[in-house]
Amino acid sequence: MGLFDRIDEMRDAKRDEKFMRQALKQAEKAYKLKEVPIGCVIVQDDRVIARGYNRRNTDKSVLMHAELTAMKKACKKVKDWRLEDCTMYITLEPCQMCAGAIVQARIPRVVIGSMNPKAGCAGSVLNILQMEQFNHQCEVERGVLQEECSEILTNFFRELREEKKKTR
Numbered sequence: 001m002g003l004f005d006r007i008d009e010m011r012d013a014k015r016d017e018k019f020m021r022q023a024l025k026q027a028e029k030a031y032k033l034k035e036v037p038i039g040c041v042i043v044q045d046d047r048v049i050a051r052g053y054n055r056r057n058t059d060k061s062v063l064m065h066a067e068l069t070a071m072k073k074a075c076k077k078v079k080d081w082r083l084e085d086c087t088m089y090i091t092l093e094p095c096q097m098c099a100g101a102i103v104q105a106r107i108p109r110v111v112i113g114s115m116n117p118k119a120g121c122a123g124s125v126l127n128i129l130q131m132e133q134f135n136h137q138c139e140v141e142r143g144v145l146q147e148e149c150s151e152i153l154t155n156f157f158r159e160l161r162e163e164k165k166k167t168r
């Protein structure tokens with residue numbers, strides 16, 4: 001790899017980190033609502049066009065995952081159900097529902113913070129984003145700001161356990 005390729009790659013990595021930080025900000029919003037802190041942003045032409053965070057309990061809806069919320073907003077913005085020139089940034093590996101919707105929307109590139117070995121469907125339990133049998137496969141980047149993305153979850157669940165102990 002030449003010097004300029006390496007510079008390009010560094011620039012792309014920096015860009016991914018920058019947008020992942022914005023997804024983390026969304027996760028913090030969920031944290032404040034005592035929701036599992038998962039955040040998502042969707043980027044088009046180097047600009048964030050939609051944001052979302054987990055609101056499952058707050059809205060009493062199984063559909064209110066960070067990714068679906070952001071996708072709904074992004075579709076409204078681009079006036080299309082396809083999100084073909086967008087990149088999605090998510091702090092945690094998507095579940096089967098969201099991974100399915102990502103493929104349906106034909107999102108070309110998905111950037112993931114931390115993996116979810118027990119429920120993730122971008123390589124952990126399944127890899128719905130990259131199945132040859134479907135008509136669309138995503139390019140997937142894993143482990144961007146992994147420490148920060150898993151730390152916010154670890155803190156959340158630790159706090160939850162401590163609170164439960166207090167009320168016992």
Ligand SMILES: [Zn+2]
Nearest residue numbers: 065094095098
């Ligand atoms: Zn989901």
